[in-house]
Amino acid sequence: MKSLRLALIAATILATLPLAALHAQPTPAVPSGQAAPATQQALQVPAFTEADARAVLNGRLAAIRTVLELSPEQERLWPPVEMAIRDIVRGAGERRARGTSAAAPAHFLDVLNGIANAEETRARELRRFVSAAKPLADSLTEAQRRRVPAFLGMDDTGGPHQPSAQLWLFEEEG
Secondary structure, three states, X not given: OHHHHHHHHHHHHOOOOOHHHHHOOOOOOOOOOOOOOHHHHHOOOOOOOHHHHHHHHHHHHHHHHHHHOOOHHHHOOHHHHHHHHHHHHHHHHHHHHHHXXXXXXXXXXXXXXXXXXXXXXXXXXXXXXHHHHHHHHHHOOHHHHXXXXXXXXXXXXXXXXXXXXXXHHHHHXX
């Protein structure tokens, strides 16, 4: 049961915004007639928009549901899980936006305090997800329980090395 919960947490967390794409910055314009430096030429990737992020999240949520092959009874348990995921992803994005516009820390203790606050928030959000996902997780069949770790590339041995550092609900805060 513990590994099932970890797998479901990871499944929901892996379904959000890709970090690299979210952090991509548009390349500065180069005056006409001039060639962009070689480093700029390689980095000319269109900015990842909010619409792109929504589409990726929707796709990842659909993929999880497809892998689980939810029964009609389980489908009724899915909406609270999806709502929790969407709310957590939205909150993580808002925190990231605030963090990028905040003044630089004045002292190393400010940095440590910020880390502590982020970890408290992360723990609160993970507990919220676990609470929302528990009824669905409790209803999964053995076959469904096997699929989640395999889909995520997780080791389901229950050992200490689960991929909790890569939980996608908080990916964009990295």
